[in-house]
Amino acid sequence: MAECHPVGFQWVSEAKARGAKIVHVDPRFTRTSAIADLHVPLRMGTDIAFLGGLIRYVLENDLYFKEYVVAYTNAAALVSEDFADAEDLGGLFSGFDPENNTYDESSWQYEPEEPPHSGSDDPAGAAEQDELEDHPEIRKTDKAQAAGSGGPPIAAKPKRDETLQHPRTVFQILKRHFARYTPEMVAEVCGVEPEVFLQVARWVTENSGRDRTTAWVYSVGWTQHSVGAQYIRTCSILQTLLGNIGRPGGGILALRGHASIQGSTDVPTLYNLLPGYLPMPHAMQHESLDDYCADAAGKAGFWGNKRAYTVSLLKAWWGDAATADNDYAFGYLPRIDGDHSSYRQIKDMIEGKISGYFLVGENPTVGHPNGRMNRFGLANLDWLVVRDLQLIESATFWNESPEIETGELAPETIATEVFFMPAASHAEKEGTFTQTQRLLQWRHKAVEPPGDAKSDLWFYFHLGRILRERLAGSTDPRDRPLLDLTWDYPTHGPDAEPSAEDVLREINGVGPDGRAVSGYLDLKDDGSTSCGCWIYSGVYADEVNQSARRRPGREQGQVASQWGWAWPYNRRVLYNRASADPDGKPWSERKKYVWWDEEAGRWTGVDNPDFEATKRPDYVPPEGAKAQDAIGGADPFIMQGDGKAWLYAPAGVVDGPLPTHYEPAESVVENALYKQQANPTIEHINGPWNRENPSLSPVFPFQVTTYRLTEHHTAGGMSRTLPYLSELQPEFFVEVSPELAALRGLVNGEYATLVSTRTAIEAKVLVTERMRPIRLRTGQVVHQIGMPYHWSYSGISTGDSANDLLGIVLDPNTHIQEDKVSTADIRPGRRPRGPELIEFVEGYRRRAGVESGRVGVNGRDPVAAEAGEGSQQ
């Protein structure tokens, strides 16, 4: 955090000054470790075992927050008799389908209190949706997010045992699942000494409860794994057991790495989502709006209003053309029917299936793992549009990439037409970023962009305008969605810049009276309201751009709620109903945040209550209640169908209802806990350009991780081009321990070559005790190498690209790559150049028993390329 979010880290330093204990769990020693009270260098890729050890410690020593756990979580729910745990099946849960490498979740369900009912107004529709959920093609699209922010539907209210003693309660299952994650096992798997582990366990548990809370902070060090979603699940379970969710000073905080990466998920340019975490409709499941809403119709919680959110979105997009008679133009939306995520697209590009590609402020040939594969993708397009500030590597791949030197690419063979469209910088346009705590902050425009540089708002508005002009008068039904689109944004200035405030107002939503709605509770499913992103509804309440509020922090209290605007409803701590006990009283005076004011008959506190203001703590939903009305007054987790935090996920997590330690896809260590070595549901993308290093291979004996430096930013387009930052961190280097340096003859300040089945790269060696070899209890010593990934061949500061070394394997929940841990070899000296590099890497593949990585023209399959196949079909 001190390295990559230094200004945010000032608050950690403040907390430390006020007596907080800071623990840093990271394979590397960094600036964060230097400030921390304790640095825990664990073996990379073993966090589930570490966190699982903490969960076991909490459960075995009865240190969980009992009242919180019984009232606010699903600990008391009973799970079906059909469920079998990974503990009993060698690392697999019940329901595994080895043919498709997917799980059928039906055995993970709760034991129903009554005969199962869907909780839906449309039981037949919901049942059909439910059945379709387990279709392999649907499971592979993006099950985890397909349920939207409401979480997956649960078929029925579970039986409960509030004593938590029944062997099939979630609580007891959890206890058994983590029983073997002992301090000794943590030592064996993670290489963390039992004394160190117990110190962390004591600090975390002593600092949780009524009077105290503990926070966990993570970044892509947790998400970029083949079990990334399960890393977060493990921490969620721990924090929920300790009562650290929805309370001040608690939570699990994702530190996101880009100015509006949170916004890019909320208002998603992602294939599987519509704005506000509404899923993209699936061809097999969602023919009609009724199909699409069947899972939520009548469901408890705010997700129960899915139809209102969806209809309002369709009205925002298609205005008067969206009517009750045509299903509000639901049929205009294109359908997904598989994994269409970024890495799949690259494979499809190489295979000539995609003609055109837009890169909008993204530099995948440096920032994505396996740069070579990415470059082959670009080389097989018909056309590529790059919008950026500088001529980044993804724009110059056709004449400057490393494959030009090896002879695998040449300008004369690459048909890709490239348009470089200069972009406006953050200072030259107005609009909102959503920062890492869901806070939208408006940026005012300082100056006009130079020359041809334009905002992306300008580019897409005018591209849409031209497309609509071209198609005007078309009678082809496929053009209707474009022609009926609401696209009449007012423009201003010499460049006809569309108004970003007008777009923000459309995102906020408009009511039947033509005025901005005040929030999503105003939205209707009858077509009388429009709203571009329901969770952002309220950002333009009272016709005021709430994100532009700038009351100085020093004039406000600790929550500073008059600076910018946070979704939903300007709440700064989510699920903050949990900061009070079931009766609505603060758990303690010290941790008072939001509470029930009996006299006033409403919730109050220092933040906006994340709960309906007048819903009494003793409210019991009447029979037949729907949506938020079906959530009880003591159920803080208002997006979930049951209002509870899920210690165990009966649905929605595709690789298991409970986190389980698996080794990374590329590991030098055998899984000490289960026969199953790696996540059985990992997504692989196979081809000569994406070979995998076999685990436990002596050819690739070292673990590698990647990270960022304070002085550079991601793929370097915004930092390697700047003189100050390039001077501060002038060249690519790798960090190795003195032990590894001695083992391999590496010399500080001189070059080393790193090799994988993808390629070989060279870097200057930094021998440092910040990297520690991990000695496991089995006696095995694991050497770990650290690589910052900012470099490539362009800019002021240049070097080989760390990401070229990495392959692409994906977490099946998120389709995010595992690049925080892989394997490689390292040897002293520079790498071979030109065609010799291909031979050198091919030799490694042979010795490791891996298929050839040779490719044909422009990276195409050698056979297909000879047959003349490609993009020019």
Place this chain on the structure above:
Amino acid sequence: MKTWLDAWPVFRQLTGPDPLGRGAAARSKDTESVVSRTATADRVVQSVCPYCAVGCGQRIYVKDEQIVQIEGDPDSPISRGRLCPKGSASKSLVTSPTRVTKVRYRRPYGTEWEDLDLDTAMHMIADRVLEARRKGWQDENDGKRVNRTMGLASLGGATLDNEENYLMKKLYSAMGAIQIENQARI
């Protein structure tokens, strides 16, 4: 004589109230005449740092329609005026001499960049979008209506504004393009 001696910093340091030479004693005429760019700016604009997601407040100082300085915004309850090395360097991000401000074009099999007029480029891109859309169009896939094109794809960075992401998703969806991705996946 007195004037000449007074101009000598060491003399002032030894005889004046600033024996460590860190204040008045070290000031020269040149120093006196220097004025900070933040003091002479025509206007100050509130903005947000474009690098990581902490969301530090920035103040952008503009003179003669040029950005002359970017500093941390002390009003921000998030950053309290601080910026990290990257945020502090963001003036050089927007004023970089290597920034490309003209459209560049590389034709198929071309070996050099060429110039292209912005308006021409926009219309060429629109032509290609329509063609790729047509080539990759699917009314149905495996017997199910999909109403989409697989002919084009998009990958956005996470420095896009919410308003920009919104227009992108809206336009792409209307043209039937589904392979729309963002750094947020990565």
